Each structure stands twice: as C-alpha cells, then as structure tokens.
Amino acid sequence: MVNGMIAQRTASPPGKRRERWRRLRLLAMGLAFSLAMAAILVVPLLPSNRVTLEVGDVAPADIRAPRRVTYISKIETAQEEERAAAAVQPIYGPPETRIARQQVARAHQVLDFLTSVRADSYATAYQKRQAIAAIVDLELPPEVVSALLALSDASWARVRQETINVLDQMMRRPIREDAMDEAYRQVSSLISLALSDQEAMVVEGLVRGLLVPNTFYDAEATEAARQAAREGVTPVEHTLLPGEVILRSGEIVTDLDLEALEAAGLRQRTARWGEIGGAALLVLLTTVSMGLSIRRFHPHVWRRERNLALVAFLFVFFVLVAKVMMPGRTVLPYLFPAAALAIFVSVLLGPALATIVGILLGAIVGFITQGSLELATYVALG
Numbered sequence: 001m002v003n004g005m006i007a008q009r010t011a012s013p014p015g016k017r018r019e020r021w022r023r024l025r026l027l028a029m030g031l032a033f034s035l036a037m038a039a040i041l042v043v044p045l046l047p048s049n050r051v052t053l054e055v056g057d058v059a060p061a062d063i064r065a066p067r068r069v070t071y072i073s074k075i076e077t078a079q080e081e082e083r084a085a086a087a088v089q090p091i092y093g094p095p096e097t098r099i100a101r102q103q104v105a106r107a108h109q110v111l112d113f114l115t116s117v118r119a120d121s122y123a124t125a126y127q128k129r130q131a132i133a134a135i136v137d138l139e140l141p142p143e144v145v146s147a148l149l150a151l152s153d154a155s156w157a158r159v160r161q162e163t164i165n166v167l168d169q170m171m172r173r174p175i176r177e178d179a180m181d182e183a184y185r186q187v188s189s190l191i192s193l194a195l196s197d198q199e200a201m202v203v204e205g206l207v208r209g210l211l212v213p214n215t216f217y218d219a220e221a222t223e224a225a226r227q228a229a230r231e232g233v234t235p236v237e238h239t240l241l242p243g244e245v246i247l248r249s250g251e252i253v254t255d256l257d258l259e260a261l262e263a264a265g266l267r268q269r270t271a272r273w274g275e276i277g278g279a280a281l282l283v284l285l286t287t288v289s290m291g292l293s294i295r296r297f298h299p300h301v302w303r304r305e306r307n308l309a310l311v312a313f314l315f316v317f318f319v320l321v322a323k324v325m326m327p328g329r330t331v332l333p334y335l336f337p338a339a340a341l342a343i344f345v346s347v348l349l350g351p352a353l354a355t356i357v358g359i360l361l362g363a364i365v366g367f368i369t370q371g372s373l374e375l376a377t378y379v380a381l382g
Contacts, residue, residue: 026308030291033312034283040320041279041367051266055255059247063266065240071263075255076236084233085226092176092215099214100171107167107210110138111160118149118156125149144205147198159199163206166190170211177213184208240264282367286360290315293356294349314344315357322365326375333369338362338379 051063117123117131132145140148151159169190175183187207191200238260240246246260247253261267294308318341326333341361346354362380369375 029309029312030287033316034287036316037283037286037319037364038279040316040323041283041364042276051261053253053258053261053267055253055258057253059249059251059253059257061249062245063247063261065242065244065246065264066266067242067264069240069264070237071240071260072235072237073256073259075259077233080236081230081233084229088222088226088229091218091221091225092174093218093221095172095174095214096216099212100168103171103210103212104164104168107164107206110135110206110210111163114148115156115160118151138209140205140209144202148202148205151199151202155196155199158195159202159206162192162195162199162203163210165192166203166207167210170207171214174215175211175213176215176217180211180213183211187211238263278367282364286364289356289360293353311345311348311357314341315361318361319364319368322361322379323368326365326369333375334378336365336379 051060053059113135114132117128120128123131128149129145132140132148148156148159166187170183170187173183173186187204188200191203195203240260240263246264246266247257251257258267318338322336325336338358338361342354342358345357359380362376362378365379366372366376
C-alpha cells in the first residue's frame, strides 16, 4: 500500500503533462512568430534591378535610369548653401563713440604730461626719454621722441592741436582689430600740410600710438546674414531621362552617384547592425505586447491555440503584404487593407485586442517605410 502511494506521488498526472506541452507549443508559436517577423523586416523580399553599392565601390556595369526622374540633390544644395554662407563677409558693429571719446580724453592727458616733461628744466634728456617710455599703452619710436623733445614751444602747440584733430577724425572711422595696419596708413593723409615734416612725423607717431579698435565683430548678425544666404539658395535640381547612364562600368561610386541611384530607386541598401537591432527590438516589443494584451483582456484565449495561431499567421501575412506594397510606392500603400486585419482579430479575440494589433501593425509599417508617420498613422487607424 505504501509503495502504491509513493508511485502515485511520483507519477506525473496527465493534466500536468498536457499543460506542460501546451506551454511548449505556445513558446514555439511565439518563437516562430518572432523569427518570421524578423525575416520579413530585414531580408529583401522581391528581386529587383537594384544594386548594393557604397561610396568608393567600383560600378560592376552600366547603370541606367529606368524612367524619367526629377529630384533635388540635397548634397549639391548643401554645398551651394555653404558656398553662399562663406561668401558673406564678417559683419562688424558701427564705431563706438564711447571709445572715441575715451581716446580723445586720454590724448589730452598724454599731451599734458608730455608738455610737462618738455618743460622740466631739471630733467636730463635721458630722464625725459625714460618718462615718455613709461607712459602706459603708448609706444613711440625713438626718432619721434627725439623730434618731440626738440620742437619749439610754438611747434609743439601746433602738434598738440593737430594730434587732437587727426585722432578725432580717425576715431570716427571704423577701426577693426584685424585692420590696424590699414588705419595706421590713413593717418598721414589727414595731417595738415601746413605742418613741417618734423611736426607731421610727431603728430603721426602720437596718433598711431593712441589709436585703438572701435568696431567689433558681430557674431549674431554675421550668422543671421549667412543663414539668410543659405535660405536664399535655389535647390539644385536634376532630371534623369529614361535610359540615361547614371554610372558607367568601372567608375568609382561617389556620394552624388548614390544620391542619383536613390532617386531612381536603383539602390538596395545593405542591412546594417542598427537596422537589424531596431527590427529585433520592434519584433520583441510586438510579441510581448500582443502576449500581455491577450493575458490582460482575454486570459482564457491562451487555451484556444488555434485562434492564437490564426491571429499570429494573419499578423505575419499582413506585415508581409505591407513589405511588398509600401516601400518606394506612391499610391499602392493607401490600398493596403489594414482594416481587414482589425476585423479578423475583432471577430476572433475581441475589439480591444483588435485596436492593439492595429497600433502594433502601424508601428511596423512606420519601420518598413523608414519612418513615414503618415502611413503609420493611416494603418494604425485602420
């Protein structure tokens, strides 16, 4: 009797076996669903005359436009925009009168100091030179200092007055930090011809030493002008005629060639790891979302394996149809029977699940059409 009880405990009841096998079948169904979805999203389905080329590849044969195609070259348009922006000269603000007044006031101070140095009868010539050299931010050539100290009082009075006049005129003009040499060259043309050569030399030396930039680079205005120049560029448009050679055999592929191939619908993109990862993540989210939705709204459906298999098959079938109808098409995507899937699912599993399935199908269509929000919304709304 004891042995019989032990046998009953160790033996697996038939109900548990059936439950285990049911779960394995559901797991296999989910795995098959995921693999089928991933294959549809990643693998090209239809044979075509598209080529798989990248920049730097060699064209294996002549590639011709299959039809008349007019397209805007984003690459050349961007190049033209940058050329237009580069042609815009830097913009500087107007001369700042505050700086001009400061320099004229400083000129009066410097000239007063120089007058006192000249009048110092106790200082030697060397000491006077040292005092002049000690003036902050004023560099005078040795010959100018010598001439300045040698001038008579009458000549010095004329030099003082002319220095203020010329500096005032110069500081009213735009003086850029990167154009100081040009400003220095303009000084001599403003000095009165009534002065002697020695007096003119001293005036020029003093004014040059007192000149400072009074207009500065306006980065905001310059960038606004460059942006306006970019926006004013007419998009570069190209037209390919039927049979026109886009690439000749043996030519090295450039980015402009790829753009033309894209426009003509002749380029087959190679699957990249980012795209594969995105497809895998989308499939995982779709599978998990459908499973959780069924468990939330219709938990009893888990035991209706045929209905689940039929819904999974229909979903995969509609994704397959979307992959065939939508990429690179203009009118055909709007004939996609998205509402039919919602009707089938509503009959089999209820309207709540039909809504969720429609939303998931819309997300997948968005992936297939490379982010077309219009088509994704159209499909999701059925």
